[in-house]
Structure formats: C-alpha cells, structure tokens
Amino acid sequence: MQCFMCGADVGDKNVCYNCGADILLYKQIVYTSYVFYNQGLEKAKVSDLSGAIESLKSSLQYYKYNTRARNLLGLCYYQVGELVLAINEWVISKNLQEDNPDADRYLAEIESAPGYLPKINSTIKKYNQAIDYCKSGSRDLAIIQLKKVISQNANFVKAHQLLALLYIEESKFADARKLLNQAAKIDSNNTTTIKYIHEVKSRLKEQNTGRRKKKNDTVSFMDGNDTVVMSEKSFRSMLDNSRSSLMNILLGLVVGLLICFFLIVPTVRDNVKDGNSKTILALNEQLADANSKNDALQQEIDGLKNDLSAYDDKQDVATSYDNLFAAQNYYNSGDSATASQYIQLVTKEVLGEQGKQAYDNLYTSLAPAIIQGYYDDGNNFYSEENYESAITNFKTVVDIDENYDNGAALFLLGDCYRLTDQNDLALECFEKVVELYPSNKWGKQAKVYIAVDDTKLDAKEVGE
Template sequence: MNCPACKNEIKQAHRCPICDLDIDLYRKIKSISIGLYNKGLEQAHNRELTDAIDSLTKAVEFDKSNVDARNLLGLVYFEMGQVGQALTEWVISTHFKKEDNIANDYINQIQANPRKLEMYNDSIRMYNQAIEYIRQRSEDLAIIQLKKAIQQSPNFVEAYCLLALCYIAQKDKSKALSYIEKVLEIDISNPKAIRYQKELKSTLRPQATERARTVGKHEQKRTANTYFSPLGQIVGFIVGAICTAALLFILVIPDKTNHLNKQIADLNTENQRLEGELAKVTRESQETITSLEEEIAKMAETNEELQQKQNAIEEAQKITQAENLYKNNNVAEAASLLMSIDADNIPEASKTAYNTLADKVFKDAGRYHYNTGLNNYSKGDYTNAKLNFEKSFLYVKDQYYSDNALYYLGRIYETEKNIEKAKEFYQQAIDQYKGTDGAANSKKRLNSLQ
C-alpha cells in the first residue's frame, strides 16, 4: 500500500519511513469506517434510514475517502426525499474517485431528467413556503403547500412530519397519525415520527379506557351485592376467619418463620456474592471504556493529522495549478485560485513559491480587472464593472489606479441609488489615498451628496 499522507510505498512497516505516519493506526481507522459502513448497509436494508444516516456519517468522518459509505449515504438521503444532500455526497465521492464510481451514474441520472430535478426543487420551495405559513399561523395554507410537496416528492419525510404537525395543531389527530405511519413505512427509525406516533396513539384511546373503568365499577358493585347481602353469611365468614387465623398461628407460623429466616440468610449470602461480581465487572468495564476512549482520542488525533497533511498537499497542488494558469496567461483564473488557498495550510517548503507567485499574479490580476472594469463602465455595463473593480481592489491596494477603483465603485453605487454605499467608497478613497485624483474626485462627489 501507499502512505495516505506522502504516497510513499509501504510494505510491512508499522510507520511510514518518510513522514512517520502510524500505519497500524491508519489501518484501524479504515477498519472502523468499513465496519460502520456495513452497519449502515444493514440498517438501510431494514429501512432504518435515520439510524443508517448516523452510521454512514460516522463512517465518512473516520475515513472521508470511503466512497462506498458516501455513495450509500447519498442513496439514503435520496430515499428520504433530500435530493440536495444526496447530490452533495455523490459530488464529494467523485472528488475522491473520479473513474469507475457509481456516483457519476447517480448524478447523470438526475441531470438527465431536468423535469424531475425541477420537481424536487419545487417540493423544497413548497416545504419552505409551508414553514413560513406556519409562522404566520396559517396552517390551512401550509397543509396545501405540503400536500403539493409530497406529490412532487413522494418520499419527502420532513414534509410528512410537518404535515402531521399541522393536523395536530388543527386537532385532527386521526389524519396526523395516518401521515406519521406513512413516514414510518419509509423510515422505521425516524425519532420524530416515533415520538409523534406514541403521543397520538395515547390521546386517541381515552374513551375506550373510560368505558372499561365504568364496566369494572358496575361489575364490582354487582359482585359485592351477591356475596355480602345476607347477614348470616357475614357472621359465618367472620367466625371462620378467626378460627383459621388461630390454627395458622398455633401450627403453621413457627415453621414458616424458620423457613423464611433461612431463605433470608441465603439471600443475603447470594446478594454479597453478586455485589462482589458486580464490582468486578464494573471495574473491568471502566478499564475497557478508559482504554477505548484513549484509543478513540488517539485515532481522532491521527485523523486530524492526516486531514492537515491532506489539506497541505491540496494547497501545494493549487499553487502548481495557479502557476500553470499564469504561464498560460490565464491571470484572472490564477488569481482566483491563489485567493482560495488557506495560507495557514501551505507546507513550509511551498511558502516561498506561494509568496513569489502571489506577488506577481495579484499585481497583474489587479491591473487586468481594473482595465476590464473601465471598459465595462464606459459601455454602461455597471454590473460587470462593479465586479471587476471590486476584484481589482481585493487583489492589490497600492497601485496607481487603486484610488480610482474606489471612486468608480462609488459612482456605480450612486447610479444604482445606493447612496450610503456610494458615500462609503468615496470616504474610503479620501481616507486611504490623500492627494490622488481618485481622492479629489471622490471628495467632490461626496460634497454634492451631503
């Protein structure tokens, strides 16, 4: 296998000879991720979808490159009507495995049917609109939107739950229960649906319970009248009870007392033995828990270390990509890519190259976007002009044209009737670039707006 951090080939070593990564621990992390994937697969087969999401999410947390777990997580989200979440997982999966990845097929199938994708988007929009109606206390309108959402996306679990909640608010608990049972047909482990079902079933039975109590009282009354009405039977019963008690006291109770005392002694002995065993098991369990917690903490630390190294490698690759773009005169793309790099994650060996490249690229990109912005501004294309001036000022702030970039941004916002924003840019040009044409022009415009 290859080291996941530095890609060095490793045969039998327990640690990478190049970067000193703990290979045994890395294998353990991979093994835990696979185990969680298998658990999630079984839960998905059993339609325990919420539990499956929990297991599969943990699987990809331990090993973000576990594409099988990520693809299955996307399928589970899709089955619950959460298409956006499903697409997110599949896109991430294709990042880790571009070829021979079934996630590509899933994405293509959705993209090949734009009408279906539009229906999913409509269902989300209707669901959000329903939430807004509920905030306005308009449950009737919310119900209409949710029913439409379910028609567009028949497995939209959250829509079913919210619809049930609306019916609960309208005190139509039978309808609410029918929608909750539909949720549990899709996802038998949905905690929200299980809680709603329990509450609804408990409130739908009070009449039957009350009838049972009434029948019990009448039966008890009838029985009492049957056995205790005649006075002679009462006297006979009392005399018989006294005689029986005397006989028990004389003949039976002493023997029973001795037997019970022996049982109590035996139970005390057994109780002491069980307490000893319980203390032993508790002690051993605590030791096991402590050991597992230490191992999990170590795994998490290693996972974090791997993540940091992976991020560093990715940032170094971005520098190389930006350099190639710059050499091919793609200045704007190179600057955008460099701006996305997290400077804290750049390897020490690459920091000098990054700083040198960034200095050249940002200067050229700033000038390019400024000139493009001027061209847009002269043509009346204020939207693109504003975008280019903002990018120019983002990349460099110490060039001969930086003051004018702020001035033109102020003019554009003034044209758009956003006077407060225009004043902000004029004031910034005045404060930061005193003595320049941009500052002087900004001061004139600012005075005219006062």
Template sequence: MIDFKQELKNYTPIDLDKLLKTNPNMPDNLKNSILLYNKALDNFRTKSEDIAIIELKKAISLNPDSCESINLLGVLYAGTGDYTKAREIFEKVISKDRNNLKALEYIKALDPNYNQSGNVKGNQKDKKESKKVACANEKNTGELSYATTNYISNIKQLLKKDPAKYILGFAAGVLVAFLLSFGFKSEEAVVHTSSSIDNTSQAENKEDFEQKYNKLNEEYKVLLGQLDNLKNSTQNYSNLTKLLEIDKLVLEQNYVAAADMLAALNAAELKGIEKAKYDSLRGQAMEKAAKEIFTQGRELYKKKQFKEALEKFDKVVLYVGEWKNSNATTYYRGVCYLELNNRDKALEAFKEVISKYPSSSFARYSQSRMNEMNS
C-alpha cells in the first residue's frame, strides 16, 4: 500500500509568479485557489493537517476543476487515516478525468479490487434507469414537473457561484412550483370529473387525483429536504470563509478586527475542524484584543470621555468575560455609569467588584464610591 504521508511530500508548491508572467490576466479565483493550495502544503509540513484540509476545500470551491487540488485533499485524508473520505475524493477526480493516473493509483492502493470499467458500466446503467424514471415522471406529471426539475438544476448551478444570494429564490421557487403543480392537477381532475356522468368513472378520477396529489406532496417534501441541505452547505461555506479571513487577521496581528468577527460568529453552528479552528483563533486573539481595547478605554476615561470609554469597557467584557483585569474593567464601567447619571448600573458594577474581588484595591475604591453615593 502507498505510504500516503510520504506521498504528500512529493507535492510541491505552484510557482504563481511564473504562471502570472505567461498569463497576466489570470482570474482572481484561480490565483486565490493557487495561494490556498500552497498554504495548505505549508500547513501540512507544520503538522496542521486540519487547517490544510480547510484551505484545500476553499481552494477547490474556487477552482472545482483542479484535479491536482482534489487529489491532494484525498491524499491528506488518507494520510490522516480517513480512507473512506479519501476514496470518495479520488472517485470524484476519476469522474472528472477517467485517465487521471494519480487518482487511479491512489484508489487501487486503497482497494486492490477496484475496477474502473465496472464502475463506469454501473454508472451508465444508473443513468439509463434515471432516464427511464425521468420519462415516466414527465408522462405522469406533465410539463410543470419537467419545469420544476429544470428549475432545481439551474438553482444548483447558481448556488455554485453565490449560494447565499439565491437560497431565498430557491425556497420561493419550490413553493411556487408545488402550488402551480397542485393547481394544474386540481383543474385537470375537475375537468375529468365534470365531464364524467358515470359514478364509477368519477370514483376512478378521484382516486387518480389523490394518487397524483400524494405523489406531488412527496416531491414537495423531497424539495424541502434539498433546500435544508443547501442552507446547511451555504452556512458551512460562509463560516469557513469567515474563519479563513479571521486567520489572516490574526497573522497580521489585527487582533481587534479578528475578535469582532469571532464575537459575531455563532459557535453553536460550528462542528469538527471548524469548531477546533474557532477555539484556536479565540485563544490567539481575544485576550490580546481585550488588552488593546482596555488601554483605549483607560485613555478615554482619563480624558473624561465617559460615554466612549464605557463602550470600550463593554467591548472588553464581550471579548473575554473574565480576565486578569476584570476587577479594573468592572470598576471603570461603574464610574462611567455614575458619571453618565445611571446610578443603578453604577451600583450594580461596584457591588460586583466587592463581591468577586473583595481583597483587591478596586473593591476598596468601589466601597468608597458607594459611600459617596449614599451620603
């Protein structure tokens, strides 16, 4: 069997500068795809396989036809022991390029009994069966069902370009298609029923209508399931893009901008690699951002710009909640509230300092402030 970890070392970065000399008008998506490909190789070499996988997924989303990137993703999965995902990836390459020797070599290493020609025949058979089903559906449900199928196909193509933009359009289209189909069948049933005098014929028409309605209802449920999957895919894509942007901000030491983006993310939606990356970025950015904003708040406080200072101290709490300067942060928030004539909030902050940090100097300052308020 191939040593996939060793195989990863055979992949070398792409010389983007050289490519740009021969192709200066290269589209941005291809340039960014190459940059992410090279970055994934760097992360693999620094033992950050999870980050490398994220970056490769992004690279492939920008350039879906890059078999080299897809192959590398498969090798990464195989190198981490996830052979099931690796095989799926290599099969995707073969579906794009049947003569891709690398993908064939890799998949045969995972499955010595793999038979490409057998798989192709199976695929052709599946396509023939799908075609028969499609023809039967078209015959039974008419032009509207055919239009609905085409609509879904078109929406999937649009989602590849900008998934967030078209998701609402897809939802509306699904509902319209269902309602039109239902109306079409209802009208057809009414015409047949009104033209039939015989009671037996009417019963048959009613039964036929109910069967067609049930079939349309099932199709509608399938479409709703597809819509949910597309929503999830869109959200995952959006979260992945944001995490990569945050990673770049952290590398540039722009901790406040990174912390703002992290605070805006819904951590409950993140799972697996994305959740691990999110936690890692929080550890790198949040306290450094809190320290920076706290310093800005202190400067505004000294200038007696209490409203602006309070906004900074509130931001510190949003970033870290509890940290080494929490007693000072809470005390300064209390003073700002007091200066802004919000006595209730000020009293609440001073009591919190005394309760949580009773031995600190800020607890004594808080008690002194409360005595002044009472007198």
C-alpha cells in the first residue's frame, strides 16, 4: 500500500516513514472498499447482478481508485445489456490507471467487433421508441419494437421487464412469465423482475379461481340482535323507499344553497369590493412615495460609484506599475515562478506606452512559466474533482497554446466538460485532439469518448 500524501510504499505500517502521515484511517477506508468489492464478486458469481452492482458502487464510493471494482462493475453492466454504462466505467478505470490490461482488453474487444457499436446504438433507439409508444398508448407498436430489441440484445434486462409489463396489461400472463423467467436467469435477484413475477402469479391465480357467485333468492341482515330474512323483492322495495326519502332531503339542501347564492353572496361581494378599492388607493399612495425616495437614493449611489471609480483607476495605475517592477526584479534574479504571479496582477490598459512595451517583453519571456502554472493548477483541481475551477485553468492554457503538452491540456479540458455534462463543448475538444494528435494516448482516448458519446445520443432512457 502507498501513502496517500507522498506515495511512498508503507507496507503494513500505520505511519508513513517518509512523510510521517497517519494512514490508519486511510487503510481502513481502502480495506472497506475491498470488502464491498469481494461482496460484489461473490454476488456476480451467482448471477445476482443487481446486488453486485450495488456492492461495487459502494466500493467505489469509499475508494474511487479501486480499478478492480470498476472493471467488474463494467462487466456487470455489460451482462445486463447496459453497454453505455459499461464503457463509461472502463474508460474511467483506464484514465485512473494507465497500466490497466483488463480495461484495455474490454475496450479493444468492443472496438474490434465489426458493427457492434452501431448494432447497440440501433437497439437503444428501438428501446426509446418503444417507451414513446407506451407513453402514447400504442402498446402493439411498443411490443413489436421490444421484440426486436431482445432479438438484438438478449441480455437487455430492462427490455424484458418492459415487454413483460405490456403483456401483463394485455392479460397475456403466460408470455409475461416466460420473459420474466428469462430475465431472472440473467439477473437472479433483480427486485423489479421479482415484483413482476409475483404480480403474474397472483393474476394467474385469480384467473383460475375467479368464478361468479350465484344470486340468492332471499336476503338476510342483522336488525339489532335478530337476523331478518326477507325476499329479494321486498328488500329492493325497502331500498327504493329509502332512496326516495334521501332524494327529498337532498332537494331541500339544494334549494337552501340557491337562496344563499342569489341573495346573500352578492351583498357580501359588494362590501368586499368597496373595502378592496380603499385598500388599493392607500397602497398606490405608499408605492408612489417609496418610488420617489428610491429615485433619490439611486442618484446618490450613482454619484458615489463615479467617485469610487475615479479613485480606483488612480490607485490601479500605481499598483500595476509596482507589480510590473516586482515581476521584472524577480525575473532578473532568476525566480520566474514568482515573477509570473506578479505580472498577472498588472492591468496593462492603465500603463503608459513604455510600460506596455516593458509588460509585453516580460510577459513573452514568462509565458512558458505562466502556462505551466495554469496547467499545474488545472491538474490539481482535476484531481480534487473541482471541475469548474479546472475548466478555468485548462481553458486559459488552451487559449494561449492549444497544442500544449501534445494535446494533454485540450483533452483534459474536454474531460472536465464531459464530467460537468457540457457534452457539446466536450465533443468539440475531443474532436480537436483527434485532429491534432490521432496517434498518441490523448488522441486514442478521445476516440473512445467520441464513440461513447455517439452511442449515448439516443440513450435518453437508459442510465443509472
């Protein structure tokens, strides 16, 4: 095991000999991650893929660098027909651990299979179309589409479940049970499948045992402690008399409500209108006074802003020259890193002609150090999963030099866009990386992301 602070190999010790960090809690977290991984592995061996997926997700929540758990999670997604989620996990695993033969093999097999990705993309389109048909009430068309989906991707558990649900709605319980049994063979402990199976069994039981009861010629009911038995004709006559009395009571209530509505309500409404009119006039007067005071305050604020702006401009001139001189002095003494920090505090627009010339000359000399600083900060934010800050730094680097570090900055900018669901910007960056560096590791990785993005375009209903 390596220290999380300095990366030194610490073995079984609880304190790093190199930096002195206490790694006991860190070791417990990592061990917990591997406990969940082992649980997921055992569940996957007995085809409990839903349980395995939940355990592996828990493992990655404790320790996201557990690439074994991530690769196995991708395999579980692949086994239940969720290819998009599987590829996503393998790509992340490859990004976290560059030397990752399992993820390389899985991705290579998918890329090398002729026509496999277009076939899966077609399957997802048909599945989404079936969902649209269900929403619009076209069950027959949905059933046709789902049959095609299952014929192309026999392990797609969600398609089995949806088709079984449609069969249940159509009272085709035998066909639904057959589909659900197939889904249970793929994922033995899927709660949705189990729920549908219980529903089918109860419907079949009702279908087999539901018989109409014979009508009795007599009716019996309790009157106090005595049981009264009378003919059905007499009982119906008694009910008709009760209904007649009830209708008379309801008619009286309706007449009373009409009198209230036409005589009392108009008087109350007129009184309310008079009161509302007086209230509105008073509120309008208060609003006019408030608007007048607000205009005066706004004029005062504008004047103060103008005074402050003039003061800030004068102050910024002196501050900018101070920072420029400091940057020049640090650069002359060989401290380019500190010099690059000071020159970024200079506002070029407030400098004179000679100041601007000195700024341009010094900035050109410090440009490599400035770019490196932004790139290093972007990498730090990326590692901390602070993707918004990472985007700001990587974008600054790319604006200056989009070829920086053989396309690394451009790729990482695209990956940050992907992780923040800005898919159009991410795809634009990945395509640029492939155009500039099709053969290096960044270009190859970008090709995989582009392929995944093309598959996900129509997968709006397939996800976690």
